[in-house]
Amino acid sequence: MEGDKAHQGPSATRSSVKKIDDNSVATMSEDVGKMTIQQAQQSQDQSIIREQIAQAVGSESAALLELRHSIDKGYGLFAATDIKRGTCIFKEAPLVLITHGASESAETVFYVSQQVSKLCPNQRRAYRMLHKAIESTKSPVSRIMYDKFAGISSRVDINNAGQRKIDDFATFKTNAFQVRLNKGIGTAVFLAHSRLNHSCSPNGHQSCNEREGLQMLHATRDIIAGEEITVTYTSLVRTWSQRAAELRRWGFACTCNSCQGAGASASKLRRERMFDIDQAIAFDNCPDPMMRATSRPKYTLPTPIAGKLAWVEELAKLCGEEGLVVDQLNAYRECPKRYVELGKLDEALAFAGQVLQLHRVCYGNNYIPNSGAGLWISKLKYLIEKQQKATALAQGQLLYQERLTTDEAAHWVGKKAWAADKKVKKRAKRAIKAAAEKAGLTTEEAETLLAGIDTEKLTVVAEKLKGEGDIEKVKSIIAELSS
């Protein structure tokens, strides 16, 4: 094959040059010249883009990245080394930021152009090198403005300036996304983030660190060197056709594994089910009665909490099967509160732990926004401790009660035995006194003798004296047994 190529290439060119006329030769050499100029331009552009990205993300992060062409996708960012799940691949400040709301209006076109004009020349050049999706250049406002500027054809400079504004706006539309700022919401374009291509099964997650004012990218899976780093441009808990419709905005049809790979049909079914459950959860969480009345989803969650939980856990499982870490995290977020409703605090705590762990993968270790994962955990720990204390108290009270009952029972048994013993001894005393008097002792003598007998021996003495009439014998029995 190699030989064939080498043979056909140069000799074929040479023989065709002989047959064609001078004009054609000139055109061909111009083409070759253009190719080299184009290639030189492309390589110069790449160096500028790389340099600007390195400046935007810092040298440490830049070492993890490689900018190259991705088949049918334009530029893309690739892993230059193995990257571990949870790594913050890079974070970056906005290049262009609009805080006025980014509606499709002439006003937004103006703000964008104003921001771009404020950039230093290299940054402006890098901004203008960003991709412009054809769809973005066809927006209604661009068309209106284009017609307006095209009308003033005699004033070329104004026309060019107008075209530049439209182009800058198209770049903005292709690459900007919403960011959370300390004082509200903005729309921003970033140099490095703009080079990330989409996948419906991405290995990266973009999030905004409000505190630092930086847009971060975390690896949601282990990424191997040479692998493309991808993010999502759309919600992934959506059906294939819903995603495809949204991605048309950027002018491409996704060819990732979930859309066209070997497992695409299984993935499609899973995403449909995920969409249905997600809608049912959103409906269940919606407090607005108007909304609830007007937008009922295909399915609603079952009423018993245990049934709801089964659905939520099914969604989390499906997200896991699809490798969608952020969506799995969102599904897990639903679990702790529902387990609390069920009174199962230990399960709630286990899920809150999962939430925190996945949160760290997607958002990093030291940035826990208001998602409440940490808050949930401390609240649940407090509740569990309280519950454990209450259980221990209840158990203590139960034991105490049992003990009281046992003691009381023992007390009654003892009291009864004591009374019975007293009766026996009384009877024995009466028998001894009667036997003594019968033998001829006076009442005082009989009582004195009785007082000398050990109470424990009264029954024995009484038994021995039974039928005894001799005074001396009575006295000796008593004396013998009393000692």
Ligand SMILES: C[S@@+](CC[C@H](N)C(=O)[O-])C[C@H]1O[C@@H](n2cnc3c(N)ncnc32)[C@H](O)[C@@H]1O
């Ligand atoms: C924000 S840019 C991404 C970087 C861009 N590839 C570049 O060269 O700068 C968005 C554009 O990238 C291309 N793109 C992104 N993801 C793609 C994908 N999965 N398949 C094909 N093209 C894609 C589309 O042209 C889209 O309009």
